[in-house]
Amino acid sequence: MYISPSVERVTGYSINEFMKNPGLLQEMVHPLDKQLSYDHSKIRKSTLGVVQFKLRIIKKDGTVRWLEHICQPVLDNTGVYRGHYATNYDITEQHLAETTLIESEKRYRSLFEDSSISLWEEDFSGIKQYLDSLRARGIEDIRNYLLSHPEIVDECVSKARILDVNKAAQALYKMPDKSSLINNAFRIFSMADPILIVDEIMAIANDADAYDGEGTNYDLDGNPIDVQLHWSITQEEKDRYSRVLVSIIDMTARRKRERSLEVISAVSAAVRTAKTRVEMMDVISDQITRLFNADAWAAVLITDDKKYYVVDYATGLWEKLTGITLDADDPIYTTFFPDAMPVIVNRDDHISTRVNLEDDFAYIDRVVCPLIAEDQVLGAMLIGRKTSLVDIDIDLVHSLSNIFAVALYRTNLLEKTRLYADHMTAISTLGRRLSQTLNLEEVYDYLAKGVLQIFPTIKSVYVTSFDSVTQYQTCEYAIVNNKKLDVSTYPPVQLAPPGMGTISEVAYTRQPLIVDEFSEYIRGLMRKHNPNMNMDDIQSSVIIPLIVKDEFLGVLQVLSDKPHYFTQMDVDLLFPLASTGAIAIKNSRLFTETQEQLKRLATLHTVDTAISSSLELKVTLNILANELAAIPGFLAINVLLYDTTRQLLEFSVSRGFAISGENPTSIRLGEGLAGKAALEGKVITCHDIDKECVSIIKPGELVKDEFRGYAAVPMINKGQIKGVLEVYFADRKYQEDEWIEFLETLAGQVSIAIDNNLLVQQLQRSNLELTLAYDSTLEGWSKALDLRDRETEGHSRRVTELTVRLAEALGLMDQDLVNIRRGSLLHDIGKMGIPDSILLKEGPLTPEEWVIMRKHPVYAFEMLSPITYLSKSLDIPYCHHEHWDGRGYPRGLKEEQIPLAARIFAIADVYDSLVSDRPYRKAWTKEKALQQIREESGTHLDSRIVDVFLHMMGQ
Numbered sequence: 001m002y003i004s005p006s007v008e009r010v011t012g013y014s015i016n017e018f019m020k021n022p023g024l025l026q027e028m029v030h031p032l033d034k035q036l037s038y039d040h041s042k043i044r045k046s047t048l049g050v051v052q053f054k055l056r057i058i059k060k061d062g063t064v065r066w067l068e069h070i071c072q073p074v075l076d077n078t079g080v081y082r083g084h085y086a087t088n089y090d091i092t093e094q095h096l097a098e099t100t101l102i103e104s105e106k107r108y109r110s111l112f113e114d115s116s117i118s119l120w121e122e123d124f125s126g127i128k129q130y131l132d133s134l135r136a137r138g139i140e141d142i143r144n145y146l147l148s149h150p151e152i153v154d155e156c157v158s159k160a161r162i163l164d165v166n167k168a169a170q171a172l173y174k175m176p177d178k179s180s181l182i183n184n185a186f187r188i189f190s191m192a193d194p195i196l197i198v199d200e201i202m203a204i205a206n207d208a209d210a211y212d213g214e215g216t217n218y219d220l221d222g223n224p225i226d227v228q229l230h231w232s233i234t235q236e237e238k239d240r241y242s243r244v245l246v247s248i249i250d251m252t253a254r255r256k257r258e259r260s261l262e263v264i265s266a267v268s269a270a271v272r273t274a275k276t277r278v279e280m281m282d283v284i285s286d287q288i289t290r291l292f293n294a295d296a297w298a299a300v301l302i303t304d305d306k307k308y309y310v311v312d313y314a315t316g317l318w319e320k321l322t323g324i325t326l327d328a329d330d331p332i333y334t335t336f337f338p339d340a341m342p343v344i345v346n347r348d349d350h351i352s353t354r355v356n357l358e359d360d361f362a363y364i365d366r367v368v369c370p371l372i373a374e375d376q377v378l379g380a381m382l383i384g385r386k387t388s389l390v391d392i393d394i395d396l397v398h399s400l401s402n403i404f405a406v407a408l409y410r411t412n413l414l415e416k417t418r419l420y421a422d423h424m425t426a427i428s429t430l431g432r433r434l435s436q437t438l439n440l441e442e443v444y445d446y447l448a449k450g451v452l453q454i455f456p457t458i459k460s461v462y463v464t465s466f467d468s469v470t471q472y473q474t475c476e477y478a479i480v481n482n483k484k485l486d487v488s489t490y491p492p493v494q495l496a497p498p499g500m501g502t503i504s505e506v507a508y509t510r511q512p513l514i515v516d517e518f519s520e521y522i523r524g525l526m527r528k529h530n531p532n533m534n535m536d537d538i539q540s541s542v543i544i545p546l547i548v549k550d551e552f553l554g555v556l557q558v559l560s561d562k563p564h565y566f567t568q569m570d571v572d573l574l575f576p577l578a579s580t581g582a583i584a585i586k587n588s589r590l591f592t593e594t595q596e597q598l599k600r601l602a603t604l605h606t607v608d609t610a611i612s613s614s615l616e617l618k619v620t621l622n623i624l625a626n627e628l629a630a631i632p633g634f635l636a637i638n639v640l641l642y643d644t645t646r647q648l649l650e651f652s653v654s655r656g657f658a659i660s661g662e663n664p665t666s667i668r669l670g671e672g673l674a675g676k677a678a679l680e681g682k683v684i685t686c687h688d689i690d691k692e693c694v695s696i697i698k699p700g701e702l703v704k705d706e707f708r709g710y711a712a713v714p715m716i717n718k719g720q721i722k723g724v725l726e727v728y729f730a731d732r733k734y735q736e737d738e739w740i741e742f743l744e745t746l747a748g749q750v751s752i753a754i755d756n757n758l759l760v761q762q763l764q765r766s767n768l769e770l771t772l773a774y775d776s777t778l779e780g781w782s783k784a785l786d787l788r789d790r791e792t793e794g795h796s797r798r799v800t801e802l803t804v805r806l807a808e809a810l811g812l813m814d815q816d817l818v819n820i821r822r823g824s825l826l827h828d829i830g831k832m833g834i835p836d837s838i839l840l841k842e843g844p845l846t847p848e849e850w851v852i853m854r855k856h857p858v859y860a861f862e863m864l865s866p867i868t869y870l871s872k873s874l875d876i877p878y879c880h881h882e883h884w885d886g887r888g889y890p891r892g893l894k895e896e897q898i899p900l901a902a903r904i905f906a907i908a909d910v911y912d913s914l915v916s917d918r919p920y921r922k923a924w925t926k927e928k929a930l931q932q933i934r935e936e937s938g939t940h941l942d943s944r945i946v947d948v949f950l951h952m953m954g955q
Helices: 006-011 015-020 024-028 031-046 092-114 125-136 142-148 150-158 167-172 178-183 185-190 194-205 252-273 277-291 394-435 440-454 503-509 520-529 568-613 617-629 672-680 737-788 795-809 814-825 829-833 847-853 856-864 868-873 875-879 900-914 926-936 943-952
Strands: 051-058 064-075 081-090 118-123 161-165 210-218 224-232 244-250 296-302 308-316 325-327 343-345 365-373 376-385 460-467 472-480 513-515 540-548 551-560 634-643 648-655 666-668 684-686 709-717 720-729
Touching (some): 006 015, 064 092, 125 150, 142 150, 150 194, 161 178, 167 178, 167 244, 194 224, 277 394, 296 394, 308 376, 394 440, 440 472, 503 513, 503 540, 513 568, 648 720, 795 943, 875 900, 900 926, 926 943
Antiparallel strands (some): 051 064, 224 244, 296 308, 296 376, 308 325, 460 472, 540 551, 648 666, 684 709, 709 720
8 A cells, every 4th residue: 555645734644644544544534425435435346447526534633625536446467456546636725616606606596586686698799790790891880870770770689699587587578487588588679769779789889898778678568668777797708798797677666756756746837837727737637648648537527516517628538528517416426536535447347327428438447536625525537548557656646636636726716816806807897887878778788798708608698677567578688699689579578487487586586596407498488588599509597686776677697508507606706797787777777767758858848839839730740740750669650630520530640651542541439449549538558569459550551560569549628539649669668657648748738739720720710801801991992092093093903913023022921921012002091181182183283282292101100000900011101202312201211211111112103103194194115114213223212122123024
């Protein structure tokens, strides 16, 4: 046996100790390796090959060392086993290193597999080689080349070789096992964010030791995954990229939280700056739809009166639900408002409701979250998605709903405040405008404009008046779709019984009324007011009473084409507007009534004046008809006079009729309403002209067809019927007491005028007879004078006719001509006082006799002046011998001092004297006489009148 000296260094035992104890080596074997040692001892004896194994020994000092034992057989020349040659190497340090490496690998594998981070072992060497080949081909700008050639990017991705993946990678991409993930890796990465892939490839192209990037990956179902990617290589692998550890951290949740915070921040900022609810809804809808990848979104709000809830705003698949109104007791209420927290309602869950919400609402998953602020439930926010909502962040939904609710509450307060301020401004402006007008139509216009300013989207505004005496309501004003209607043809409608109508209900209770939906009965009542109203466009209404000092004037009615449109807040806004309008309406009516009273008084005064200033009955009746026709509501007038001899009412004067030859000119007492009024001596009225009224004018002959009433007023004086006044009205108000009293007063005035006319006619007849008698007397006097003075026989008649002709040529008329005629006949009446010795003297008169002769004008004045009847006829007898140049007699008047009648007569007197035979000369020719008159023009005669006379005589 041979033992090398190194045994003592390796085992701690000396050679001698080994020699003394041949089994010492076996004794030194570590107990855990003894069986291994025994097994190999058997093997080396049964095997002629080399046996090699590792085992532990315990050195003399007690330390443990690892030995590598190599045993070779020793054979003789014949090949017979003679023993063995064993070599032991101390491999303790090598074994420790190997063990450490193995443990490290085990720990690495454990960490790799069990890491919560998605880990990949990949071989990028193929990519590196491909990129190097691109550069070798002369492509220097690799990045732009990749961006412009997506197929090259896919080629690079395909050259990545997946060596291993851990469990976290399988879970991240929802793969059942490693092989599935490795086999689908290309599909996964080819869908990834292209920029992220290009950046990673460029890191390899640029020989980077490590790479960090963020982007979006997708699983095989197409669901996005936000990732943070990192890889690095060891220095020895740098040139090869054959073993790269890649970590892919799932950032989806963190990104979602970040985006949630961004959304919350954006929503908060947006709703703080949103000025209107619509602006705020736009922001909320957009942010939530993008955040939750939603297919639909809606806000369901409860009305102020808590009776209804309305889909106020909806987008996506639910957009067509916008505006749907539901009763608060609808079974779906529990779906919209389950509790204070958001809940997920699956598409398969049954929905009970009385309305059709469309399949798009029922058959997608929904998140429903009540909107609560200041302990008030404002409504609910709904999110809808075709895909499952199990992954939705309920806490985030709740946070957003709280922000939304607070913002909605704030916006509602702001809008109500702003709206209230705007409405108060509108009411104030309306009040100022109403205070500046007393025109009722303008009052209605301003009132309607005020309503439209408060409710710019409403359909119609109506103002209806109420007559407390007749219990009729009449549409006074209507505006529909911003178009003013002509309501003059709308018939009055009797007030419906309590509980049977809307306007009637307000009339009875004097309280505002909101009509959320119209029944067919109510629609029928409204058609009575407005036969042309399209009730299909009317869905809801609010009716406000118009009251002034407990006097119910009528109602203000506002109509909408949407059901459940009006709320109590709307009533509160309309009430002051209606109150202001009611006061203006009352003031306007009082003003109108005052104006009507003044008009009636003016009419009475005008008729009185006509009666007192004219003795012509026809003139008075025409003035009466004209005055009545000038009253706006009096559309037609007819005056019938009673003929006592024939006992008939005869047509006299009319206005507003198309009179044809077929109409009768008289009716009998008791015939028709006019005859009945005359027979009974009282006013007769009616409403339906065609059915009730029979007049001298046929109903078909009425010029206007908007007659609403009729009155026949008898004209009676001293108990005697004088005629009938018929009036056709545009409004029944003219049949009220004050108007009937006015007509009776007028009829009384006219009856007096008729009586006066009869008296005047009788007086005129008497005066005419007396005048005729006077004129006959004057003519007798003139003839008597002619008989006394034969030389001037017929002179008075001729000169009178010529003087009257000349006076007419000068423009004198009527009574002036009568006075001139009388004066001309009596011009020489004063000669009755001249003695015959002088008057009939054949020769020339002496100066003394001329003195007496020239007194005859004075004698005429003295004779006639006591007679009042002839007082205006004295100018000619007294002044016909006055000359224009003042040399005439008896007073020596000149020019304009001479009365006009005397100046006219003087020309006619000279002409007749010249063309008549006288005892002392023959008659002159017309031409010679006219020449003489020309010569005396401006001396004896008035040259202006001479010119007229010569023209009249054809000169």
